[in-house]
Amino acid sequence: MPVDIKNFLTHFFVTGYPLIYGADxxxxxxxxxxxxxxxxxxxxxxxxxxxxxxxxxxxxxxxYLIAALLMMFRGGVDAILMRTQLMLPNMHFLGPQHYxxxxxxxxxxxxxxxxxPFIFALFNIVVPLQIGARDVAFPYLNAISFWLFFFAxxxxxLSFVIGGSPDAGWSSYPPLAGAEFDxxxxxxxxxxxxxxxxxxxxxxxxxxxxxxxxxxxxGLTLMRLPLFTWSVVGACILxxxxxxxxxxxxxxxxxxxxxxxxxxxxxxxxxxxxxVNLFWIWGHPEVYIVVLPAFGVFSEVVATFSKKRIFGYTxxxxxxxxxxxxxxxxxxxxxxxxxxxxxxxxxxxxxxxxIAIPTGVKVFNWLFTMYRGRIRITAPxxxxxxxxxxxxxxxxxxxxxxxxPADYQYHxxxxxxxxxxxxxxxxxxxxMLAGMYYWxxxxxxxRLSEGxxxxxxxWFNLGFYxxxxxxxxxxxxxxxxxxxxxxxxLGWGPYNFIATVGAYMMAIGFVLxxxxxxxxxxxxxxxxxxxxxxxxxxEWSLPSPAPHYNFAVIPHVDRRDAWWVMKQERKEGKTTLDxxxxxxxxxxxxxxxxxxxxxGVCFFTVGFGFAFSWYALVVLGFLAVAVLLLVRSxxxxxxxxxxxxxxxxxxxxxxxx
Amino acid sequence: xxxxxEHMRSTHREHGLGVPIAGFILSIxxxxxxxxxxxxxxxxxxxxxxxxxxxxxxQIAIQLFFFMHVTESDERAWHIxxxxxxxxxxxxxxxxxxxxxxxxAEAY
Numbered sequence: 001m002p003v004d005i006k007n008f009l010t011h012f013f014v015t016g017y018p019l020i021y022g023a024d025x026x027x028x029x030x031x032x033x034x035x036x037x038x039x040x041x042x043x044x045x046x047x048x049x050x051x052x053x054x055x056x057x058x059x060x061x062x063x064y065l066i067a068a069l070l071m072m073f074r075g076g077v078d079a080i081l082m083r084t085q086l087m088l089p090n091m092h093f094l095g096p097q098h099y100x101x102x103x104x105x106x107x108x109x110x111x112x113x114x115x116x117p118f119i120f121a122l123f124n125i126v127v128p129l130q131i132g133a134r135d136v137a138f139p140y141l142n143a144i145s146f147w148l149f150f151f152a153x154x155x156x157x158l159s160f161v162i163g164g165s166p167d168a169g170w171s172s173y174p175p176l177a178g179a180e181f182d183x184x185x186x187x188x189x190x191x192x193x194x195x196x197x198x199x200x201x202x203x204x205x206x207x208x209x210x211x212x213x214x215x216x217x218x219g220l221t222l223m224r225l226p227l228f229t230w231s232v233v234g235a236c237i238l239x240x241x242x243x244x245x246x247x248x249x250x251x252x253x254x255x256x257x258x259x260x261x262x263x264x265x266x267x268x269x270x271x272x273x274x275x276v277n278l279f280w281i282w283g284h285p286e287v288y289i290v291v292l293p294a295f296g297v298f299s300e301v302v303a304t305f306s307k308k309r310i311f312g313y314t315x316x317x318x319x320x321x322x323x324x325x326x327x328x329x330x331x332x333x334x335x336x337x338x339x340x341x342x343x344x345x346x347x348x349x350x351x352x353x354x355i356a357i358p359t360g361v362k363v364f365n366w367l368f369t370m371y372r373g374r375i376r377i378t379a380p381x382x383x384x385x386x387x388x389x390x391x392x393x394x395x396x397x398x399x400x401x402x403x404x405p406a407d408y409q410y411h412x413x414x415x416x417x418x419x420x421x422x423x424x425x426x427x428x429x430x431x432m433l434a435g436m437y438y439w440x441x442x443x444x445x446x447r448l449s450e451g452x453x454x455x456x457x458x459w460f461n462l463g464f465y466x467x468x469x470x471x472x473x474x475x476x477x478x479x480x481x482x483x484x485x486x487x488x489x490l491g492w493g494p495y496n497f498i499a500t501v502g503a504y505m506m507a508i509g510f511v512l513x514x515x516x517x518x519x520x521x522x523x524x525x526x527x528x529x530x531x532x533x534x535x536x537x538x539e540w541s542l543p544s545p546a547p548h549y550n551f552a553v554i555p556h557v558d559r560r561d562a563w564w565v566m567k568q569e570r571k572e573g574k575t576t577l578d579x580x581x582x583x584x585x586x587x588x589x590x591x592x593x594x595x596x597x598x599x600g601v602c603f604f605t606v607g608f609g610f611a612f613s614w615y616a617l618v619v620l621g622f623l624a625v626a627v628l629l630l631v632r633s634x635x636x637x638x639x640x641x642x643x644x645x646x647x648x649x650x651x652x653x654x655x656x657x
Numbered sequence: 658x659x660x661x662x663e664h665m666r667s668t669h670r671e672h673g674l675g676v677p678i679a680g681f682i683l684s685i686x687x688x689x690x691x692x693x694x695x696x697x698x699x700x701x702x703x704x705x706x707x708x709x710x711x712x713x714x715x716q717i718a719i720q721l722f723f724f725m726h727v728t729e730s731d732e733r734a735w736h737i738x739x740x741x742x743x744x745x746x747x748x749x750x751x752x753x754x755x756x757x758x759x760x761x762a763e764a765y
Contacts, residue, residue, distance in 0.1 A: 213735050237739070241746045277754055328746055332757060340757045 014164055017098060019081075024161055053592040055139035056548050060146050061124030062443055065436065067150060068118040069514070071109050074157065076510055078106035083467075083503040086496050089488040099484035100167040101186070105160070107170025108190060112197055113153045115290040115424070118432040120149075120201075122293060123208050123232055125439055129539035130226045132217025132557065134550050137210040139590040140638070141203050147600030148200035152193040155607045159189035163611060166190035169482065171279055172253070174264035174272045179257045185611040191254045192607035198243050198250070199603075205239030208232055217538070219557040223317070226537040226561075227310060230317050231296025234324040238285040238292070241328065246282035249275055258613055273338055280331040287424065288327040292320060294431020295362055298384045301434050302366045304535040305381040306373025309561055312365040319358035326355045336407045345404040352402035356395055363388060378533070379453035383434035386461045390426025394419060397472065412482075415475025418468045425464060433513070441532045445544045446524035448516050456512035463505025470495035470502075530654075536564035543654040549587045549642055552651050584648060586641040593638075599628050680723025687712050687719070 014020050038044050051059060081102055085094040094102065128136055136142050159165045163185040168177035177187050212225070212233055225233075252263040253275060262268040264275045303310045310316060332340060332348035366388065375381070397419040401410050410416055441447045474495045479486065486492055525532075530543040538555060539546075541563045559565040602624040609617030651657045691709045694700060700708065721727045727736060 209739075237742065241743060245750065271758070274754075274758065277757055281750055281754070325742070328749060329753075332753075340760055344757050 012162060014161055017095075019098070020161060027161065048594070049592070052597045053143075053594045055135070055143045055590050055592055055596075057124045057128050057136050057139065057142060058443070058546060058548070060142055061121045061126075063146060064117040064121035064124060064149075065443075067153065068114050068121055068432075069517075071113040071117070071153060072510070073514075075106050075109040075114055076507060078102045078109070080503060080507055082106065083500040085484060086486075087500040088497065089486055089490075089493050091485055094484065096484045097167065100169075100482070101160070101165040103482055104166045104169055104172075104190070105156070108156065108166070108194070110424075111170065111286065111290070112194060113149075113156065115428050115432075116197070116201060117149060117153075118428075119235065119290055119293040120145075120204055122228075122297065122432065122435045122439065123204065123235075125443055126435075126539060127208060127211060127229055127232055128215075129442070129542060129546060129550060130229050130537050131212060131215060131220060132538050132551060132555050133211065133215040134554075134587065135590060136207050137215055138203075138207050140593060140596065140632075142207055143593065143596035144599055145200040145204045145207065147596045148203075148603055149197045151600040151604040152195075152197035152200070152607070155196065155604055155611075156189060156193035158608075159186055159611075163189065171276075171283070173279075174253060174256065174275050175266075177253065177257075178265055179260070180265070188254070188257060188611040188613075189607075191250045191257070192610050195247065195250050195254075196603050196607055198247055201239055202243045202247075205236040205243070209236040209240065212236075217551075217554050217557050220562070223314070224557060224560045224562070227299035227313070227316055227320075228293070228296035228537075230320050231292045231299070234320045235289045235292045237324055238289045238327065242282045242285035242289070245278050246286075249278035249282070252278075254610070258610065273335075276335050276338065277331075280334040283334060284331040285327050287420075288323060290428045291423065291431070292323065294387075294428050294435075295320070297380075297431045297435035297438065298366060298387060299362075300535075300537065301380045301384045301438055302369045303561075304438075304533050305376045305378060305384075306370050307376075307534075308369055308373040309536070309564075310365065311368035311371075312361075313560065315361055316365055319361045322358040323355060326351060326358070330355060333402055333404075333407070336404045337411045349402050349404040353399055356399055359391075359395060363392065378437075379448060379450060379457070380434040380438035382454065382457045383430045383437065386457060387426055387430040387434070390422060390430065390464070394422030394426050398423065410475065412480050413475035414471040414479045414481060417481050418471035418475060421468050421471075425468075438533070439539075440520075441527040441544050442530075442539055442542075443545060444521070446520055446526050447532055448520045449524055452512055452516040452519060456509045456516060458509075459512060460506050460509025463502045463507075463509055465502070467499050467502025467506060470499045474499075531563075531567075536561040538563050541566065543656065547650050547654070549589060549647065552584055552587075552647050552656075553582045584644050584651075586643055587647060588639055588641055590639050591637070595628055595632060599625060602628065676723055680719050683719050683723070684716060687716055 013024075038047060051063065054060065081094060082099065085091050085099060124136070124142070128134070156166075166172065166177075166186040166189055168182055168187060168190075172187065172190055175181055177190075212229055216225070252261075255261045256263050256265065256270075262270040264270050264272045266272065299310055299316060329351040330348055332344060333352045336345050336349070366384075377385075397415070401407055401416065401419055437448055437453060474492055477490070477492060477495075479490075479492055486496075527544040531540040532544070533540070538557070541555065542550065555562065555566075602621045604621075605624070606618050606621035609615065609621060648657060691712050694705060694708060721740075727740065
């Protein structure tokens, strides 16, 4: 083999680590297995027409959910590798470079490719059904959002085996992430994949805000909206106003790296702290983007399983909106130690503490909803109950961190690590899992096994405390984040060992969750009524899984908890089924399109080209994007009508006519 | 029940290409003025920054009125609230970033 080809290949493919060869082998095996299964069972056409080209919000939601769980596995493996390396002093399981790469991808994946798709999964599956709509406001755009996210995730994951993975931390601060200190395509991969998924997230934010403001069923005023939908309003506003800051920061850093500019290097008058500032203008609202929908899920779950309406609905809405606004005024608490001065630090410290007030209001409202309710301990309720103490501790340590002078001690220590894992896992992940168990019957027509769910919860929840409580202590003992090993004699060994045991327990919990998904697909209890939990909001008035047009007849809403009210009225014989009251009319639905998927492929090409500075590929990708946009703007037939006969047949098959 | 599509159309008055083209030309003119002022280099630095920022604010107004039709809603004007919130947050970012980036240079 000629020397330069060999040289190119050894730089193009990552070589040298046994773990990477393992990853190579598993990628090839998994790909071959998927191709084989699809071909053997003749599923290619089905895959294309039913999933890859779909604009149905329910199917897009399911794809988001699958992607989130897969990425959670990937990020979880990273976590396990890190905890294994830190289990004992002076371990040689991972090298320093490999460790840097792993904590970078762990953070990036968990925030942007686990938490974000997980909340988008629930947005997609739940919101249109809760507000009595047939789809989102822009179904085609919705499909584009998903495929941009999907290919961005693919791009980031590819970096591990092709070209080298990013290694400057998930926040990727310059100058460490600049071209001088971080050669190679790794950081470019990070910048491009975040940029691409950011376009998708922005579009999703706009899409759902418009959907909720414009497409509610008649009579469903804002103050009658279910609280999950309200939390989506808050999250969408935050997405729309915060993502542009990330876009700007990433774009400027990319220009620094590939075009030799100096926005963030001190040479030629650049300012690295400006990157930190811009990053956290997005970064802080981001944590509220992912936690607000979790609050929404808990509100639905607590009301349903306590058989009571939510306590203090108005104060719940107010606190969501107050959190939305205040969370925009706190970003400096991520870099108090930068030295912006006492005035700046005091303002942001106070704003940060203030945000604990509306959050506290919500926690008390959940508790009061349960008070004297008829509580059923099901899987979604279990995760909700597990969340409350978790979030109380995480919130309290958050207030400690908000004290600017004290933060000089906590900054970048394991105390911080323990705090944000406690709110992100205990808040967001518990919320998303509660939502997943809760809406699973609505998605697939069967519920997940309660027995396995209980085992999974206890492994995960206990594992969580065993993993992260020692880390508070480690932080106070002086252990800082992002160190790949530590010497003996500091007293850190036992705490780290316990923490690692906890991480393994969480891994067992995750495996049980996945096992439950597989088990219940075959043996789970089927949901024939569409209202398996005896719930309160409109999505439960539909059969499970909902037909693709959702509502044969759009319901009229005149009260909060509309479905609960309808059920009560039916019991008293006041009303009959909606379908018998109103005639069925043809339903106008958007057409499927393969273009969103192809658009994703084009953006992937652009990203890959930029990562290696292969500009021909970049130009080609952008040209293809332009052509696709042009084709779309001349497409006049993008929708169809479902005839009344077909609707009647579908409804009759569900036994609703 | 009206479909989402009809629903959207009813809130949207049709108008020709005149308004967007006028907005497009105005945007180009404003951009050229900004570029010309910078290239010419006659204004002192502080003045230049102020004038260019002023032109940018006018551009935002053009976007809102010529392309985004903020005055043309038949329903309740949600977007006014959202715009107000948007302005508040944008001003927050700019003003606070400037404050943060002075690194304690203000007097105490």
